[in-house]
Amino acid sequence: xxxxxxxxPTTGRPHKGATRxxxxxxxxxxxxxxxxxxxxxxYALLSGFKSTDQLSRNPIGLPDPxxxxxxxxxxxxxxxxxxxxxxxxxxxxxxxxVVAVSALAAFSFxxxxxxxxxxxxxxxxxxxxxxxxxxxxxxxxxxxxxxLLDNPLGxxxxxxxxxxxxxxxxxxxxxxxxxxxLEEAATLxxxxxxxxxxxxxxxxxxxxxxxxxxxxxxxxxxNFLLPLLVFNEPKWWTIPxxxxxxxxxxxSDTARxxxxxxxxxxxxxAFYAVAERQLVGGLTTGATKG
Amino acid sequence: MTSTFLPDKRSxxxxxxxxxxxxxxxxxxxxxxxxxxxxxxxQLPALVxxxxxxxxxxxxxxxxxxxxxxxxxxxxxxxxxxxxxRLFQDPVFLGDLWRCLxxxxxxxxxxxxxxxxxxxxxxxxxxxxxxxxxxxxxPYVLSEAxxxxxxSMLFAPDDGLADHLLSDIGLGSLxxxxxxxxxxxxxxxxxxxxxxxxxxHMMLYLAxxxxxxxxxxEAALIDGAGPWxxxxxxxLPLLAPTLRISAFLSVIGSIQLFDLxxxxxxxxxxxxxxTMAVTMFxxxxxxxxxxxxxxxxxxxxxxxLVFALAYQRFVLRRDLEGATTTMRGGGA
Numbered sequence: 123x124x125x126x127x128x129x130x131p132t133t134g135r136p137h138k139g140a141t142r143x144x145x146x147x148x149x150x151x152x153x154x155x156x157x158x159x160x161x162x163x164x165y166a167l168l169s170g171f172k173s174t175d176q177l178s179r180n181p182i183g184l185p186d187p188x189x190x191x192x193x194x195x196x197x198x199x200x201x202x203x204x205x206x207x208x209x210x211x212x213x214x215x216x217x218x219x220v221v222a223v224s225a226l227a228a229f230s231f232x233x234x235x236x237x238x239x240x241x242x243x244x245x246x247x248x249x250x251x252x253x254x255x256x257x258x259x260x261x262x263x264x265x266x267x268x269x270l271l272d273n274p275l276g277x278x279x280x281x282x283x284x285x286x287x288x289x290x291x292x293x294x295x296x297x298x299x300x301x302x303x304l305e306e307a308a309t310l311x312x313x314x315x316x317x318x319x320x321x322x323x324x325x326x327x328x329x330x331x332x333x334x335x336x337x338x339x340x341x342x343x344x345n346f347l348l349p350l351l352v353f354n355e356p357k358w359w360t361i362p363x364x365x366x367x368x369x370x371x372x373x374s375d376t377a378r379x380x381x382x383x384x385x386x387x388x389x390x391x392a393f394y395a396v397a398e399r400q401l402v403g404g405l406t407t408g409a410t411k412g
Numbered sequence: 413m414t415s416t417f418l419p420d421k422r423s424x425x426x427x428x429x430x431x432x433x434x435x436x437x438x439x440x441x442x443x444x445x446x447x448x449x450x451x452x453x454x455q456l457p458a459l460v461x462x463x464x465x466x467x468x469x470x471x472x473x474x475x476x477x478x479x480x481x482x483x484x485x486x487x488x489x490x491x492x493x494x495x496x497x498r499l500f501q502d503p504v505f506l507g508d509l510w511r512c513l514x515x516x517x518x519x520x521x522x523x524x525x526x527x528x529x530x531x532x533x534x535x536x537x538x539x540x541x542x543x544x545x546x547x548x549x550x551p552y553v554l555s556e557a558x559x560x561x562x563x564s565m566l567f568a569p570d571d572g573l574a575d576h577l578l579s580d581i582g583l584g585s586l587x588x589x590x591x592x593x594x595x596x597x598x599x600x601x602x603x604x605x606x607x608x609x610x611x612x613h614m615m616l617y618l619a620x621x622x623x624x625x626x627x628x629x630e631a632a633l634i635d636g637a638g639p640w641x642x643x644x645x646x647x648l649p650l651l652a653p654t655l656r657i658s659a660f661l662s663v664i665g666s667i668q669l670f671d672l673x674x675x676x677x678x679x680x681x682x683x684x685x686x687t688m689a690v691t692m693f694x695x696x697x698x699x700x701x702x703x704x705x706x707x708x709x710x711x712x713x714x715x716x717l718v719f720a721l722a723y724q725r726f727v728l729r730r731d732l733e734g735a736t737t738t739m740r741g742g743g744a
Binding site: 149 | 447448450451452454455457458459461462464465466467468469470472473476483530533534536538539540544546547548549550551553554555556557558560561562563564565566571573576577580607611612615616619664667668670671674675688689692693696697702705706709710712713716717720
């Protein structure tokens with residue numbers, strides 16, 4: 123509702139012409155900020171279509187001629203696809219594990235009253251504040267002694283463990299909202315606790331499960347430190363590790379590194395485009411709900 | 413919240429309870445124990461995973477911090493608090509603390525207000541609003557490693573885009589060494605952090621803004637409040653809980669910063685961009701002074717914990733009951 127010049131309240135959109143003049147400076151600001159956000163990525167995209175020689179002669183401006191060999195070369199190499207596969211496998215396995223384990227724990231936190239519940243829950247919430255770097259050194263030694271180096275489990279298990287706190291907190295909040303009558307009805311129909319969890323709670327919590335899954339996928343996909351430490355051999359390298367190594371290896375071939383970067387960004391950006399709602403919803407609940 | 417799995421539901425008010433002979437009492441005790449076992453067994457997988465891979469390493473870091481230890485076998489050369497006293501005389505580590513503080517101040521003073529301004533702009537009905545929102549947030553989903561490599565190339569001395577742009581508009585003298593100069597490396601890193609993370613904070617603020625009832629701003633409008641007054645007296649106070657959370661995440665993110673720095677500068681030139689986590693990594697994995705590196709871990713943990721508890725106690729008290737939630741890597 124806005125006020126017109128006569129002072130009478132009206133509902134709906136303000137006058138069209140008025141809106142346009144008033145929002146012009148706003149649009150100018152947004153366009154500038156948008157350009158700053160987009161230019162680095164667009165520059166990388168275009169540079170990938172140049173040869174390194176062309177890039178140093180003509181750093182700004184369209185490629186002339188358009189060179190596609192950087193992109194096709196990387197897409198044709200097995201190592202890039204192996205990294206995509208490795209990142210995907212690790213992300214999916216981490217997500218399944220962390221969501222399954224957290225759902226069970228969150229169910230117990232949300233629907234049971236039992237001795238020690240608050241202590242346990244505090245333990246997990248304190249876990250939200252552990253900087254991963256604090257534990258990484260002994261964690262590495264532990265993984266080494268368990269013979270999990272150069273093994274995807276060496277990344278999957280710790281990632282799932284460190285993802286537990288936030289997943290449990292979000293799921294617990296959601297499970298608490300499901301009315302107790304449903305539980306009573308299920309119990310009368312002969313459901314035990316696990317039956318209720320499996321047949322009623324989980325299907326109802328599908329949106330929340332989607333949200334925490336998206337968060338877990340993004341977290342795993344972007345993890346750098348742990349895969350860097352665990353995978354000595356290129357066989358299991360994930361995309362962030364591969365990008366860093368590629369830059370080291372082809373430091374002088376700038377155009378090629380740009381092409382590699384662009385291709386490495388594509389999966390994350392595509393996933394974001396598909397799961398935007400879930401991701402943003404998850405971050406805002408994850409960050410603000412107790 | 414109600415639960416039918418509560419142990420004593422059936423003996424609640426309204427249910428006639430027969431006087432408890434010994435057998436019934438024993439039956440109830442057994443039922444209660446069974447109930448406890450059921451509840452805890454759901455926790456078991458999470459507890460095992462968390463205990464072995466999060467708590468155990470953390471406790472071991474605390475233990476190892478009191479030894480001189482190279483990381484092989486068990487630590488045996490007990491040195492008491494030597495690692496810690498050495499740490500607080502180490503100019504690199506003191507520099508880490510200083511740089512951490514600088515990042516925190518820069519984030520709070522520049523990044524968050526900027527994110528807020530963008531959120532307020534995008535909270536209006538505007539053409540293309542959804543596109544801007546997606547564009548500003550998109551860097552958040554890129555890994556820090558990829559972001560780091562990208563910007564290390566854009567800010568490459570002489571060859572990078574930044575220097576080319578500056579020389580094209582006749583400001584070539586302003587261009588420079590960016591990441592490779594001690595005096596500019598932190599500022600350049602901060603620019604990259606801002607590029608990557610302001611969208612995350614903006615999204616939080618947008619969510620907060622959308623939960624403010626429109627009636628309140630309209631009432632202020634009718635009372636004759638101008639745009640600034642409305643923002644100052646209505647929007648800002650109602651957004652305060654969101655602002656407090658975002659500031660918290662920003663500080664915790666600055667304390668933990670690693671990936672970006674490691675990929676771009678590995679802490680250089682000459683330690684001028686090193687963070688606590690980078691120093692820890694250098695000692696632990698490059699120089700095999702694991703005991704000393706553990707001491708750094710412990711100090712990092714201590715700082716995060718003290719900050720988080722104090723923040724929760726004095727700042728977040730009003731917003732939360734009990735739990736503090738952070739997204740790991742939630743943005744520096």
